[in-house]
Amino acid sequence: MLLVKPEPTENGDARSITRELKRGSLELIVLHLLSSGEAYGYEIVTKLTERTNGALEVTDGTLYPVLYRLERGGFVTVRWETPQRGVPRKYYRLTPTGSVELSRLSREWTTFADAMTRLIHPTPEER
Numbered sequence: 001m002l003l004v005k006p007e008p009t010e011n012g013d014a015r016s017i018t019r020e021l022k023r024g025s026l027e028l029i030v031l032h033l034l035s036s037g038e039a040y041g042y043e044i045v046t047k048l049t050e051r052t053n054g055a056l057e058v059t060d061g062t063l064y065p066v067l068y069r070l071e072r073g074g075f076v077t078v079r080w081e082t083p084q085r086g087v088p089r090k091y092y093r094l095t096p097t098g099s100v101e102l103s104r105l106s107r108e109w110t111t112f113a114d115a116m117t118r119l120i121h122p123t124p125e126e127r
Contacts, residue, residue: 026058026066028109031094031102034076038093041067067092075101 033039033047041063049057070076075098082088094102118126 025109026062027070028102028105029056029058030063030066030070031075031098031105034092034094035099035102038079038091040089040091044092070098073101074098 029048030044033044033051039047041060044067045058045060045063067076071078071092075095076092077095079091079093080088081091
């Protein structure tokens with residue numbers, strides 16, 4: 001599960017609207033993280049946590065089904081590497097099709113985020 005640290009409400013509940021946003025953004029997040037180069041699962045988890053200062057976290061149980069779905073869709077390729085000492089690692093790399101999908105998802109996200117910003121923070125003329 002992708003975790004977003006929700007802020008407590010006035011009554012102390014830690015609720016947020018992020019549950020559905022998380023579902024819709026995880027593929028975008030993973031493709032974006034892979035756009036800088038190949039990575040294995042734990043590396044993706046670490047990058048996400050570090051780059052968001054811990055605000056977004058993902059569990060293995062959520063990440064790997066997304067990676068498998070991206071692989072089936074042709075958006076990522078995989079290669080196995082077996083170090084001399086240690087466990088074999090499965091590295092994921094963005095494909096050209098994955099780059100196109102990343103661009104498409106990024107445009108959709110930007111359009112959505114801009115619309116929400118205009119709605120929540122209207123200019124004085126829009127009020």
